[in-house]
Amino acid sequence: MNGRHSGRPTLEEVAVRAGVGRGTVSRVINGSPRVSDRAKAAVEAAIAELGYVPNRAARALAGNRTDAIALVIPEPETRLFAEPYFSDIIRGIGAELADTDMQLLLTLIRTPKERTRFAQYLAAHRVDGVLLVSVHEDDPLPDLLEQLEMPAVLNGRRSDLESVSYVDADNVGGARSAVAHLIARGRRQVATITGPQDMYVARCRLDGYHQAVDEAGLAPSDTLVAHGDFTEQGGRRAMRELLERAPGVDAVFAASDVMAAGARAVLREAGRRVPEDVALIGFEDSAIARHMDPALTSVRQPTEEMGRTMARVLLEEIAERASVRRHVVLATELVQRDSV
Secondary structure (H helix, E strand, O other), X not given: OOHHHHOOOOHHHHHHHHOOOHHHHHHHHXXXXXXXXHHHHHHHHHHHHXXXXXXXXXXXXXXXOOOEEEEEEOOOHHHHHHOHHHHHHHHHHHHHHOOOOOEEEEEEOOOHHHXXXXXXXXXXXXXXXXXXXXXXXXXXXXXXXXXXXXXXXXEOOOOOOOOOEEEEEOHHHHHHHHHHHHHHOOOOOEEEEEOOOOOHHHHHHHHHHHHHHHHOOOOOOHHHEEEOOOOHHHHHHHHHHHHHHOOOOOEEEEOOHHHHHHHHHHHHHOOOOOXXXXXXXXXXXXXXXXXXXXXXXXXXXXXXXXXXHHHHHHHHHHHHOOOOOOEEEEOOEEEOOOOO
């Protein structure tokens, strides 16, 4: 017996009551952002008036849907819980999904075995889409997602030729503005602590550093570049290297706030004052930046908004099954505090 004969309102009846097409009603029910506020309000009002209840089981079968999204973070849990970046991204994703029927499944991939197991999970179409955070250049997951025609959105990208949808920040511009700010304050031995160079985000921030140094007419020097890994311990190691190689360093741009915190600790141990002896800038403008002593000047990237945008783009891909890939780059800004 179908819904009409049983007295249960149908999706078609909701569309007629709301004065919209059946597809619009479907998009509202599926949580697609590609619906005007006016149409969404009309559909929600019609659903409330008619008492329409979506048949989730039938909908899942008809659309081959699971109403689940995997959030994949290929990093150890020590990084997940130690770095505010991840919690801010997750907060944004959760906020965007709050009014939908989607279940968010957090997946940490730390070993090749875990990656293989997750690949099998994807091949069985246990989820409708994937959000991938912390993208490394050699990660095979983005290519696998394309092969499976699985809707996916990356946080960042593998290169400037990225084929999968992504949401990123203006890492080059943010780094360039930070280093230019240090140089404008009269600093001349400006060093940088990079992120891991198998990540495009880290290479972009290093590019921004080099651009600012070049634009200021300063001589580039490899001794002023120390490689870190976005961890506090990596920031400590890199700062020790810099002090050994370039004792006269008078400014440091760290490619993350967490590494800046590690650098700050080493500078204090070495008796270097911040900002009097060494000016210091981080990247992200996380809670760490606000709570450091002195408070850290940092490049703000809209991390929570990046999470929201990732979820929004993925919902659109799932609802529309469109072949067009979205590439979104959000602006950054320098937040000045006491460390410069």
